[in-house]
Amino acid sequence: MKIGELARITGIQVETIRYYEREGLLPVAGRTEGNYRIYSEDHSERLSFIRNCRKLDMTLDEIRVLLRFKDSPQENCGGVNSLLDEHIRHVTDRIGELRQLEQHLRELRQTCNKTQEAAHCGILNELTQSNRVSEDRKHRIDGHVRNIHKTAV
Amino acid sequence: MKIGELARITGIQVETIRYYEREGLLPVAGRTEGNYRIYSEDHSERLSFIRNCRKLDMTLDEIRVLLRFKDSPQENCGGVNSLLDEHIRHVTDRIGELRQLEQHLRELRQTCNKTQEAAHCGILNELTQSNRVSEDRKHRIDGHVRNIHKTAV
């Protein structure tokens, strides 16, 4: 099948498939005479695997690790389990951070419960004072816990 | 004061300050003879404001809105309140999403409770099956709800 059909059956955009190939997540596809990529069931299975992992918010690096296990079926799967455990921990951590953030925001919101002149708005005043807003628990350096702001999947 | 001192007292990196200037969050600074930026208390206050907002995970666009209110003190602050309300909603939504995600991940983790050959690992098998992983609630299109994976603040 061609890339468009693969995209249709896996629900992944054509450009994203090409991107995954560039990134080495999908093996380089064979080509037709006219230089079109051709795919088989194998590709579609692998792509579904990737898609499932992405739905679970894994990074491409994490997926690369899982794919290596998938590609060596005789190996021990302990690494899979611990990768998942750590990923779960990231998610749990992030939930905790966001709960704190929510709390801070609600407290801040309390400081202005009417609409008035901006000059007297409690929120703006709080935000203006330095060190008024306490630091939230730091996100990890390794880039593995992201923002609440996110583009659509 | 020069940019380095401003960075020190606000806790914001030098490059970030220059970035904020480029982005129009900070007014363009005056210069010394040697072409160094010079700053006053006003700048440091404004920068602290921005820093507080960033600690609360607001986007630069949101901060731009708040700054406009700060710059027109006679205006009604209702817009501030509703911006905050919406931001809180984003955070709450994201917490809900992450809780679902956590649940999915824990269920998946259950499917392999021992270390064995990767070929028989329940996790890898589950991930391989298409549509086995249900779609999480979609993140918003407007780019306002992000990943759990995040670079350090």
Add this chain to the structure above:
DNA sequence: AAAAACCCTGTAGCGGCTATAGAGTCAAGC
């Protein structure tokens, strides 16, 4: 006078896509 510390501009990179531009390929309808 040399060295260190600071500052400047400009550009590229991060992740995970997404969205063009500009060109080529292929199947269906006239």
Add this chain to the structure above:
DNA sequence: GCTTGACTCTATAGCCGCTACAGGGTTTTT
């Protein structure tokens, strides 16, 4: 057989909010 349109190709730039260079200039300290 010729046009139209749907599909495909590569290459490049953009998203966010920084961060990290390179390659230079200026100021301060030794």
